[in-house]
Amino acid sequence: MSFSLAHALTGLFWLGALLLLGGLARRASLWQQGRSASVSWLGLLAMPKRYFVDIHHVVAREPAVARAHVAAAGGGVAILLLSALNYGLMLYQGWLDVLLVLMAALMLLGARMMQARRLQAPPRLSQGRWQVLPARLRLFALGSLLAAGLLFAGPQLGMAGQLIAVVALLMLALGGAELALGIGLGWPMKHAVAGLLHLAFHPRAERFAAKSSDLKPLNLAAGELGVAKVEDFAWNRLLSFDACVQCGKCEAACPAYAAGQPLNPKKLIQDMVAAQSRGTDPAYAGNPHPGREAAVMVQPGEDIVGSVLAAETLWSCTTCRACVENCPMLIEHVDTVVNLRRHVTLSRGEVPGKGSEALANLRNTDTVGGYPLAVRYHWAIDLDLPLLQPGEQTEWLLLAGEGAFDMRYQRALRALVKVLKAAGVKVAVLGAAERDCGDVARRLGDEAGFQRLAQANIATLAQYRFARIVTPDPHVFHCLANEYPALGGQFEVWHHSKLLEHLLARRAIPLKADATPLPPLTFHDPCYLGRYNDGYHAPRNVLKGIGIKVVEMPRSGRDARCCGWGGGAAFTDIPGQRRIPDMRMDDIRETGTGRVAVACPNCTAMLEGVVGERADVIELAELVAERLA
């Protein structure tokens, strides 16, 4: 009998392995629908580091879940490896059985922890097959435990032993099916295989080396116009969707979802899975896009937007990257959103709300709001701000950005110039030669518009001589620092928070001597400074430098909630239950400080647009200017 149990295990192992391979082949054929992408096979070697370091960074934010996963996944992988040795290769070593029993116990523990968590599952978690997965894993672990235990106990099995062996085999078969069939049938355990491959062939592999948040340029000359159909995604992008574990961390972080706009990033990723699998996967059992039916119909060959995905879903995204930052599977939602938008904008020309007007303004006037370029620096008329002439030299070139047209934000700009002057910084501006940086165009999917503006700006900037660029607009900062290099524009760009921090640290800014403590306030992180560029410390150091205590909101720094402006969302203005800035103002109110410091013209406008009792919104530069001696 023991002979037959061991052989049965060998048979079961190879059967499972075959099924897994077959399933993988089927899934790979789905990924193959996508475009080719240049990937490095060395990624396979980098996989362990990416798994243990990069994923760990994200997962460790929830220690209990991390521990459960380590136990279940670690135990599971160990069981598979040991089984491969002991039964697959038919070594049938007793000491391996012992190890197996230990690993099975570990996995059992992990699965048990997971199951316990599922009892009070947060609403962001998907139900359906995901809900029963821990139980299945327990079966598998228990089956392994029993089988290995029986084998170790000896060749002689009594009636009871035989019965247990049969039960153990059944358990193994049932539990193992999750993995063996999962990849092929799109069951939850698909994530294990797809997730590992995703780590190896990540579409943004550079993120494993350093911060990477730039959108990649389209090759317009080659006819690239974004993603219309599944086939237009790169194959490894399709693979990345299959890595999703439907944990809903993105859903919980998404400001648009919280505002009741029809976007749930988790569902968005699952929509992409449904599109590539043509709906053959088990039905989605998580929260829908708010206000939309959960079920979607998928017609093969159809455009994604309009069939699987409603356009409003796409346009609700503020590109705040909160989802990306929180995704344990390192999925890049924003890339997908923008890729899909590119098709809708470039090919169909269907940008909703005032988005199309903003794009038309950019085409016609090189400003988002349709202003004459000549008035951009009117607010500085009495500030004696030098206009840089081609060939002249300056230390700092100030790019005011679109905020220069906003009467409110002009106050902040004036404050900034005052502070820089007081600190003796040599700064000049371009005047009418400054065009929009192209941020809004690019996030709204108008890649052609972005590239036109970027190239024009790069050509303009090349005519001037300056050491560095400083801008108070994080969007200008991000575009110039991170996205212009791909188009050939290499500039050293600083956000004004960094320059102010630098000047304060060098005591270059003459501050008032009086020691009256300033009332504390809270700080709202701009997405394009914070999550996009890890610029969390500079603004806080500036506030500290002028003696203001920051009372942090629960959602701050990496978890800061977007103000709702980004990605052109203020222009497309997709209706929801609430407005994102109203929610952010609630966050601010909760700190009880009654004042919020901001470091972005758009955050300023969005937060000041909140109606009713609201906190004072003050720009960083204004706060420093107030403290000038």
Place this chain on the structure above:
Amino acid sequence: MDFSTQAIPRIDPRRPWVLGPSGLKRIVLGDDSGSRDAALLAHGPAHKPLRSSGPFSQRLLVVAHAERGQLDDAAREAIAAAAILAGKDGEVLALLYGMQDAAPEALAELAVDRALTVADPGYAPEQKLALLQQLLQQESPHTVLFADRGEDADLGRRLACRTRLSVVTDVVEIAADGVRRRQPGAGFSLRERAQLLLLARGVAEAKLPFVGKGERLQTTALSAISEQVQDLGSAASPASELALEEADLIVSAGNGVSNVPGFLALAEALGAAVGASRVAVDDGRFSRDKQVGATGKTVQASAYIALGISGAVQHLQGIKSCRHVIAVNLDAAAPMIKRADLSIIDDCQSFISAFEALVRRERKEKQQ
């Protein structure tokens, strides 16, 4: 406007007034005779001298359509332009549709020397062209002037094309060296003065210090003329259904308007289109297509009445090109008050009901 000279006029707003010699309204203390109707301009022709008693050696013709027997500002400006250009020996002729009932004094007050007044046949371009051509032959004016809007603009263009007379449209300035019109992208384009001039608003000051002779002109009746295009009738769509972008009069509600049915009743009484601020839209008080502002509609109404709207920049962006803004707000420091031409510091709810009652009453009086 008489009360613009002081910031807070201490006047009884319902007090009657009379027109002074310079065309200004005057309130005479203790006097209760007079008029409240701005449209009645029959006062004072006796005060004004005759522009020219002739004899005339040349003439200008002004063609205008009246609405309900009244010429609008654009048409008055066209006549004023003719009167100013005419000179001592020049006569101001007018072809006026829809003013057959006008008294000679009214014509004189308009500074017209001789007018052919005919009932407006409605849409009948061929018939009107025939009459005009007959008039041109009979009187041979050296210049024909039209206001460049509505029916007059249409007829002027038709006449230009039919008779091949030289024409300049959208004239914003008539000067000794020629006529100017705006050139998109440039400033002005200067052209020679043409035989036909279609005049933009503001080309001449309609208030004149003189009167015309106000005589009537006769022509022989025309035989029936067939039209190429048939008129199947017109209909005015209710203002409330009018697209905001097209509306000429808009009442707009903000967060300060809590009585929405009352507000809508006012809009209906006034015949005004309905707008709203984003807050009022977000609250579900109005549908999204009513939103005015940066993320809503951009409107071009002649009059925009903002009720309980604070006037955030994003809202003001939508009303940049409104000619008259009237604000009603409890808060005299609201930004909307700075933008408004007339501001009423009052509670919206009581103002709305008072205004609605007044409008309904006055409308009824007018109809009787």
Place this chain on the structure above:
Amino acid sequence: MKIAVLVAPAVHPVSGRPCAGEADLAALALAQRLSSQVDVWYAGAADDAALADYLARGADNIHSLSLSPGSDVLAALCSVLQGVDMVLCGARAGGGDGSGLLPYQLAEQLGRALLPDVLDLSKSDQQWQALQALPKGVRRTLAAKLPLVASVHARAASAVGWSYARLQQGKIQRKAATGAALPQVVLEPARRARALVAASKVSGHARMQGAIAGGEGKSAGIVVKQGDSVEKAQVVLDYLRQHQLVDF
């Protein structure tokens, strides 16, 4: 039914760059709704880039009759529009001359009925009915037989959104043409237009009064705080009447 749509670049009011004219776009969109045989024509001296917006907003193909600057486009257009059932153009072009004369000239020259400022066109029996936009939201229904010329109101229909792909695929076919020279115009920088004002014999004091009270220069707004709501309502009504903003 063959429809010809006439388009011309407008001048952007802020930047002065060429862009599409709203009314011309509406004409294009209306034509595409009415027929599948739509030809788009341009006559004038503008280069292809100035017509880009029309390609991006739905014109697959533009026939461009190239004339030297300052020539009359009428003859060139008439010669190609002879056999076309329906000619649509924007009621007003947004650039160049922008006089709104072209539809009238075409109708006269081609001997056709003209339907001005149409918001909609529909066929009934043998005739085409046009909904004409008149001021203050009044709508008039006009009817005429083919062939006809219609000038289209800017709000008649909205063209498809601006698309880079359509711009890339769209084609402009140039053909040389000639036209009579237009009278010379002199361009001048912008300033306030001077209104004709009658020389007045009234006293200086009265003129001062007039200048303060009325005139073009916008005085600061009036703020009314006193009185009850009824009185304030009267102030508003008086204001509306004084500026002829209401008709009662």
